[in-house]
Amino acid sequence: MKSIITAAGFGAASLALTAMFPAAAFAADSLEALQANSSNWTMQTGDYTGQHYSKLSQINTGNVKNLKAAWSFSTGLLHGHEGAPLIIGDMMYINTPFPNNTFALNLAEPEKIVWQHKPKQDASVKSVACCDIVNRGLAYDDGRIFKTQLDGHMVALDAKTGKELWKMENCDPAVGSTITQAPFAVKGKVLVGCSGAELGVRGYVTAYDQKTGEIIWRSFATGPDNELNLSKDFNKDNPHYGQFGLGTKTWEGEAWKIGGGTNWGWYAYDPKLNLFYYGSGNPAPWNETMRPGDNKWTMTIWARDVDTGAAKWGYQKTPHDEWDFAGVNQMILTDQPVDGKVTPLLTHVDRNGIMYTLNRNTGSIVQAAKVDPAVNVFKKVDLKTGLPVRDPEFSTRMDHKGTNICPSAMGFHNQGLDAYDPDSRTFFFGLNHICMDWEPFMLPYRAGQFFVGATLAMYPGPNGPTKKEMGQVRAMDGVTGAVKWTKWEKFSVWGGTLATKGGLVFYNTLDGKIKALDKTNGKELWNFKMPSGAIGAPMSYSYKGKQFVATNYGVGGWPGVGLVFDLTDPSAGLGAVGAFKELQNYTQMGGGVMVFGL
C-alpha cells in the first residue's frame, strides 16, 4: 500500500480528536530489544538515552593504533554527509544529502548493493535550505526504514526490499519548510519536525503511525495553548518558567505565525517517564528589533508525553534571541547522583555556549555552566529564575554593529552528537570556538523566502593555544560543570563524538580525519585521513564477533557551504563562512562511508 497524503496543513483542530483515541498498548518494543544488543547501531543517537556510547571494547586504548580501513562505499554524491549509517543485524543502511538516496548493504558482502531508494525531488527546494542540503540520517523500527526528504516528505520503506510503504508531506517547501532531520522511532510512532526558521516557518513536531503514516498528534512551538499542546499541569514544578497564554502574548500581534521555532535536531526518550525531549529552534527573523517580546516557546527544551504529545514542562533557554542560538541540539539522558541522590538528568549543550543539566522529570535546573569562558553574551544563568544574565555590550540591535560576540551564530555547539561515558560519568563535547560581528537590517516577510535580516562575520574565538583554533573536544562533568581535559582542533568539531567501552573517544574533523583519543586524558592515539572532511560522528558495531568503527564522510553543512566558492573569488572568505576559507586548502567535497577494523 502506498498512500500520499498532504499533512502539512494538519491543524490543531484535529488535536482534540486524537486525544480521544489513546495510542494502543504496544508489546515488547523491538527497537529497545535491538538497542540492548551492542552489535547493532539502531539509531542516530545510539539509543533512546542519546548517550551515543558503544559497549564494545574489542578496539581499545591498547590496540587502536592497529586500526585500519576495512572497506568503503561512495554514495556518488557530494555535499555534507551528516548523520551515520545504521546497523540492524547483518544489514547496513546508508543515507545521503539531497536528493536523499538510501542504500542497503549486507555486511557479509558489502561490495554489492542490496537495494537502493532514489526519490525524485524538485531541485528548487535546494534554494530554501538554510545551510547546505544535508540530511541527518535514517531511523529503523519493526522492519521499516524511516527517512526524510529535503522537499518536506516523511517516508517509510520496507527494510528488506526498499519498497516505499507510505509517504507524507510533513513540511511545505512552498513556504520555505524543508526536512534535514533524522526521524525518531518510538512506541509504534515516528517523530519528525521541520527546518525553515530562517524563512519564518512556524515550528512543530508530529507523530506518525509507523504502519500507516497517519498523524497521531502534532504540537507547535508558538501560538495558542491548545496548539502548543500543553498539559493541564504544564510547568507546575517551575511556574516561574512561564505557563499559559505565552505562545501568543510574548509576541507582537500575530508575529508568532511567522516566528520560527522549528525543530530539526535530536530527540531522546525516557520509557519510565514516557516523556520525550527535544529543543525548539530560533525565532524569526534574526533581526531582534523586528520581534519584541520573549518569543515563547522558541529556544525551549521540551518534555512531552510520547503518546499524546502533551507538554509536561518547557524551559526557554534564550528568551528573545538576538544571535540565532537555535535551541535544537542533542538531549542526553543520564542518571547521576546530585547531592548524594541518584537523579534523572537531561544534559544539553546549547548554541548559546551553556551546558544545561536539568532534572528531566521536573525540568528544574541542576547546573548551567559555560562550556568555554569565552561565552560573553551571558554573564551567567541565574539558577533560581532560570534566566540568563545578559551583557549588553554583546547584545545586537538595529543601527548597531556588534563586535567580538561569543559564541557566533553557529553556536559553541551545533548539530553534533556527543557521547557520555557512564563508567567515568563524563561527557565528551565536540565544540566550535568561533565568535562574530553582527549587524541587523530590516526586511519584509514573503512566504517561501528568507527572513533573516542580519549581516555576520565569523572568526576564531580567543582561547585557543595559537588563537587560530576554531574547535575543541572537551571532557566535562555534567553535574558540576568541571572541565576534565581539552583537545583543540584547527576547525570546528562539527559532528560530535563517540565513546566506547574500550576507553576511546572517536570523532571526525572538518579537514577529513577520524581520530581516537584516550578518554582519560584526551591524548590522540590514532588517526586516519579520509577522502573528504566529515561533519557527522562515527559509530561502532560488530559483525561475526569483530568490532568495527564506521563513519560518513563528505564535508559540507554550515561550515562547508563556502566550498562551492572559487578560491580566487575575492568575496570567498567573507560573512558567515569566512572563518572556514582555509578549509579549501585541506579538503574538497566528497561523499561516502568508511569502515575501520583491527
Add this chain to the structure above:
Amino acid sequence: MSKGHKLMVLSALLAAVVSAMAMADDLIFRGTISGEMLDFSGLSEVETPAVKQFKQTGVNPYNSNAEIIHHGESLFSTACSGCHGHLAEGKLGPALSDDYWTYPKNMTDKGLFETIFGGAEGMMGPQRGRLTQDEMLQIMSWVRSIYTGDPDKAKWITN
C-alpha cells in the same frame, strides 16, 4: 477515435505550432550547469512585456528603471540576501556586486537570468516557480545597479 477527440488532438497540435512560432524569435536559454535548454512550459505566470522583450533581446529593460530597481532591492532582501548578503556583498554565497563571477556568463544579463532561473551548484537551486521571471528581471536590475567592478567588464551594458 471519435470526431471530437480528433478535433481536440488537432487543436492541441495547432496550439503547439502556434506557441512554437511565437517563441521562434526568442533566444535559446540554457541551464548554467547542465547546458540543456531551459524549459519555460508549465509556469503559472503571464509573461510581462518586459519578459517577452528580454526573451528576444537578452537585454533587461528594467536596468534603467529607478522605480523597478528600488523594488528589486526589496525582492532581493527576501529571495537572495539570506545567502548573498544584505548588499550582495557575499555571505553563504558569493558577492554579486564585484566583477568576479563563479560562472563567467553571469557578466551578461542572459547568463545571469539562466543561472537564476535554472540554478547552479550548491544551494543555488533553480528559482523557477519560486520567483516570476519578471521578479528575476527586477532583482537583476538592482544587482546591476550596485555594481562596483570594472566598467569594461560590465558586458550587460549595451549602449
